[in-house]
Amino acid sequence: MKKLMWGTGVVSLLIWGISLLLLPENTNMDIWFWRKQLIYVTGVASFAYMSLIMLLAIRPKWLENPLNGLDKMYRLHKWAGIWAISLGVVHYLIKLSKDILILYVERGAKGPREDWFLDIFRGAAKDLGEWAVYFSIAMLVITLWKKFPYDKWRIIHKSLSAFFLVIVFHGVVLSPSEWWLQPIGMFMAVCSLLGSYCAVIAIFGRIGAQRRFSGKVESVEQLANGIVEITCNLGKNWHHTQGQFAFIKHTALGEQHPFTISSADKHDGRVRFAIKSLGDDTTLLYHSVKVGDKVEVEGPYGCFSYNENSQTEQLWVAAGIGVTPFIAWLEGLQEQPEKAPKVTLHYCANNEQEGVYAKRLQALTETIDNITLVIHYSEQEGYLTADKLLQGTAQNTPIWFCGPSGFAKAIKTGMQKAGRDLALFHNEYFEIR
Structure with missing residues (x-):
């Protein structure tokens, strides 16, 4: 950049x-x-x-x-x-x-100016x-x-x-x-x-026109902590890589909104989005989106993908709604768990009530021997700091992060203090503006 x-x-x-x-x-x-x-x-x-x-x-x-x-x-x-x-x-x-x-x-006096049509x-x-x-x-x-x-x-x-x-x-x-x-x-x-x-x-509204897919809403599920999961069927021409995101257009949302895909691609045209109420149009989403509604999805976009061939242990850090790409990664590994790299996955939430994906993560990681799940509830044990995260890890340990920008900055600051290379820190930026 x-x-x-x-x-x-x-x-x-x-x-x-x-x-x-x-x-x-x-x-x-x-x-x-x-x-x-x-x-x-x-x-x-x-x-x-x-x-x-x-x-x-x-x-x-x-x-x-x-x-x-x-x-x-x-x-x-x-x-x-x-x-x-x-x-x-x-x-x-x-x-x-x-x-x-x-x-x-x-x-000084200006020189003559050449005629220019x-x-x-x-x-x-x-x-x-x-x-x-x-x-x-x-x-x-x-x-x-x-x-x-x-x-x-x-x-x-x-x-x-x-x-x-x-x-x-x-x-x-x-x-x-x-x-x-x-x-x-x-x-x-x-x-x-x-x-x-x-x-x-x-x-003329032709941005992303070649990457638009029309489909229907198959299910809408209200989770705790203001999170809504919407599953759409976009037809078998739709394909994505775990960790990517897409723009959704629905009458309830008004303009297009980008959301991370929280499901693996099973080649059946189905794609799931986890959406947290953050204001604007997303707040009333659960009451506005109905099964059978038409939806337009543009994408997929993004290159947030772990290194599956890495011989070095990896750290995955998910906070809040930033857990969605990691769920997609874990779902994609269910059929071939032996391909999973050595990983410690840290899932961070304020408390058990807000940690709505804890049970799903536990179920997904139980079948994958190489992945260890660690759940952090900040109200009980304090925030996950860079010191805690890096403790006992090698200097060349890569970190894959998805969560609030303030949390990302804190980890990067801790990495610098520990003499870690910031090129090992991989994250997605949520901010569109």
Whole structure:
């Protein structure tokens, strides 16, 4: 993820650097020249990150494995957005510096400007660019403000596709005409075409269209602690790997919601989801979803899968609803328990009442000799700390984690203190925004 983030910035900088080398030898490189160049380089970099955002938004299948899953792609999408908006704000502030700079530095006469057929749109492009800055700042604020309702955020977030087309118009019109015969022009053209293609897919609701399956709800079961299990039949063309997740679309949910698959693929088209009431539309799910209801599932997505060939003992840590991929893993091992790696599975809950999957985990692990189940109830024995988790394990022990982000951070901090390599920590990110 970091390589793609930094790579996008470095490529933008190099492309801009080449445009400098192609300038005429008699170019006056005064402070006004460098102000304009800073406007250009921040604009190009921001535009490149915007294009990356649009590419990630359509959930391309070919990027899943290189980025280690859709959850990581969404995390990259978020950070690319932060960088794009930050650079866009800097781009705009440098533009505004003219009125201050002119008070202290005399500006030479402008040279003649070559006629460019897009110049008739310059006024509109400048105005739209200014409004785009305000909109992007507002979008960043409500994205980072976790209390802003998810359903309303999704509606506003959808408008980013149209927003990108505005940015394309702004960038193409205001780019120097000589760029289009240089590498920087080719770079801008590729970003414009790629991003616009992705934006059109998003606008017409075609994201994930090739991975959608229609089916019916077969069962709905209310468990304790606000958890609902829904089993759907999607037909025999549906297949998934244990540990993946999918987007569910049902009238009770309104917009698509991502949920982890909690069942193994038995090649019969049946798939089970465990959904915990977390607010928004999921709270009344049990009373809204009925057997026989039509449902649309998009997926599967994700690369959260343990190393079955590992000779090193593994630690699996499940907390709360994060237990679902581990249940799918264990179900997948029932027919061939001898293929299970050496594992200690830690299941964490506040108390016995909230540990709704304890009995199911016990039943699933009883048939697999290589897997040892340890149940932790924090109200009785305190929280599972990194020290407790790592005690008696080798330095190269991998950890597979699925649970709250705060818990994940605590374990990673403990691993660092113990001199463990964080590359051994594997987890899924629940946060979509």
